[in-house]
Amino acid sequence: xxxxxxxxxxxxxxxxxxxxxxxxxxxxxxxxxxxxxxxxxxxxxxxxxxxxxxxxxxxxxxxxxxxxxxxxxxxxxxxxxxxxxxxxxxxxxxxxxxxxxxxxxxxxxxxxxxxxxxxxxxxxxxxxxxxxxxxxxxxxxxxxxxxxxxxxxxxxxxxxxxxxxxxxxxxxxxxxxxxxxxxxxxxxxxxxxxxxxxxxxxxxxxxxxxxxxxxxxxxxxxxxxxxxxxxxxxxxxxxxxxxxxxxxxxxxxxxxxxxxxxxxxxxxxx
Numbered sequence: 001x002x003x004x005x006x007x008x009x010x011x012x013x014x015x016x017x018x019x020x021x022x023x024x025x026x027x028x029x030x031x032x033x034x035x036x037x038x039x040x041x042x043x044x045x046x047x048x049x050x051x052x053x054x055x056x057x058x059x060x061x062x063x064x065x066x067x068x069x070x071x072x073x074x075x076x077x078x079x080x081x082x083x084x085x086x087x088x089x090x091x092x093x094x095x096x097x098x099x100x101x102x103x104x105x106x107x108x109x110x111x112x113x114x115x116x117x118x119x120x121x122x123x124x125x126x127x128x129x130x131x132x133x134x135x136x137x138x139x140x141x142x143x144x145x146x147x148x149x150x151x152x153x154x155x156x157x158x159x160x161x162x163x164x165x166x167x168x169x170x171x172x173x174x175x176x177x178x179x180x181x182x183x184x185x186x187x188x189x190x191x192x193x194x195x196x197x198x199x200x201x202x203x204x205x206x207x208x209x210x211x212x213x214x215x216x217x218x219x220x221x222x223x224x225x226x227x228x229x230x231x232x233x234x235x236x237x238x239x240x241x242x243x244x245x246x247x248x249x250x251x252x253x254x255x256x257x258x259x260x261x262x263x264x265x266x267x268x269x270x
Contacts, residue, residue: 037098044091048084055081075139086130104175162237169249170225180256184211207266221252
């Protein structure tokens with residue numbers, strides 16, 4: 001128990017580290033900008049589904065009756081639907097940005113400035129597209145704007161987001177291993193000083209060996225994830241590439257999870 005009293009900050013750091021590896025930020029910190037961004041995205045998605053249903057009904061009515069009133073209703077519903085799609089994608093970008101803000105960039109050599117620029121450019125695209133939709137006066141103008149949106153989404157937007165999300169996976173793993181190294185380093189110093197005179201010499205020696213193994217394997221997986229990330233270009237970042245990067249990043253975090261019982265065990269011994 002004296003150990004816990006003198007090293008309370010270390011215990012808090014351990015809890016913090018485990019929250020990163022397990023992805024349980026909100027449990028510890030409660031409401032956050034990231035939580036608010038999630039709520040806004042959920043709200044915009046609900047509005048999107050409402051606009052979509054109105055669009056489907058108005059379109060069906062126009063195709064059935066072919067009246068000027070039905071056409072105008074279809075024009076209004078289609079315009080509202082496209083505007084809401086832009087709102088939804090902007091909310092998604094804000095959510096992506098807040099996810100990025102929640103990560104420990106100080107533990108990485110990757111800069112967030114370029115990612116911020118991409119997000120700003122994409123938000124500007126959807127804002128500009130929304131203005132064009134609102135300026136449209138007839139139903140005939142809207143299909144072209146819908147096609148512009150779809151073309152941008154399926155090429156530039158999707159590929160850039162793929163690269164951003166892959167980057168976040170690597171940053172999260174780098175942050176987790178940095179905290180792991182800090183905890184392991186401090187505990188290792190304590191363990192090493194006690195190993196000569198403690199009755200648990202063999203246990204402590206094997207603890208050091210296991211922690212060293214975890215560190216080596218984690219770094220290996222993280223290195224592979226970083227190498228794949230650097231090879232992945234924004235203009236061609238496919239879902240498969242993101243999946244491979246995420247896989248190695250997750251393997252790194254899984255290795256770090258092995259340290260959870262080991263940290264608790266050695267704290268109990270000390």
